[in-house]
Amino acid sequence: MKTILFCMNPYSFGILEPVMQVLKEKNYEYIWFVRAAILEKFPYQSQSYTTKIEDLIRFKSDAIFVPGNEVPHYLRGVKTQVFHGLAGEKKSHFRIRSYFDLYLTQGPYFTKWFSEAAAKHKDFSVVETGWPKLDVYGKELHKYDTDKQTLLKKSKAKKIILYAPTFSPSLTSAPHLLTQIEELANSKQYLIVIKFHDLMAKDLIDSYKKLSMCFENVLFIEERNIIKYLLIADLMISDTSSVVYEFLLLDKPVITFKNNSLAVKWDNQLSYNGLVKRVVENLLEDPFKQERLNILREYHPYTDGNSAKRMVDTVEEYIKKNGVPEKRLISWFRRYKINKIFRKI
Secondary structure, X not given: OOEEEXXXXXXXXXXXXXXXXXXXXXXXXXXXXXXXXXXXXXXXXXXXXXXXXXXXXXXXXXXXXXXXOOOOOOOOOEEEEOOOOOOOOOHXXXXXXXXXXEEXXXXXXXXXXHHHHHHHHOOOEEEEOOOHHHHHHHHOOOOOHHXXXXXXXXXXXXXXXXXXXXXXXXXXXXXXXXXXXXXXXXXXXXXXXXXXXXXXXXXXXXXXXXXXXXXXXXXXXXXXXXXXXXXHOOEEEEOOOOHHHHHHOOOOOEEEEXXXXXXXXXXXXXXXXXXXXXXHHHHHHOOOHXXXXXXHHHHOOOOOOOHHHHHHHHHHHHHHHHOOOOOOOOOHHHHHHHHHHHOOO
């Protein structure tokens, strides 16, 4: 099975890396497509990759794995949506854009919605597989335990707090929590790790970097993959970001500010104050532990670390049953949009 790993944004690399490993194990030929603008951030440059759509046309793939929202309709292969997060409160997560033959969902909450949409549209299939980015939870849950102890010892702290806000200007807490994070940093028992999205505004990045230079127990990280810090943190602070769900699935407490989910199962504050008090209470009492269980069941119940394998197996079965589509039939508007996006790459 010839496969394209299709990346328009840097977050795609960590999502598709487990899929790449499965393809290697099966001795399948694959190629990464990396948008030219993000090539310098691509961590697998010893692998086969391209920045040119023309190369993908010549490659004649059987399958295309896509964590983003768009993929050229004219490429050969099963166009497979694998999603770039778990943000069930975002309407865009459930938008049917007509580019995909197959949707591979993360858990029952998502499967139900997309299955109903499939019954309505009748031109794509839905299979629940789990999400490959979280395979590490099943296989390497304690991979960074030694790193955690090293960081705690170096900073003379007792707990690690991860601050990981969204970048969206209308949703991010970053402009409002700078003084609150500084107040939290004055408590030396915490090591505060700050991890921003690649698209966060530069002025906010600069402000928090400056803060980290003033405190030995504040660490601003620029690594692309957040997984290590999800695994080692004891509590996370965020807002309306899909990373909230990734952290909740580790069964650890989360504090958000003005999260717009309709079914909050964690500590969500409606004003930008009282952070220190909320951190203390959540670490000592963990008042939302029972409510997190619903997230674990509905959003991603897979703990075996084999979601990437299920994805590849599912695409194989799809091809056996339906063959390999030469292209995707979509509306004039969608064709226009695709041509506008990809002729510039």
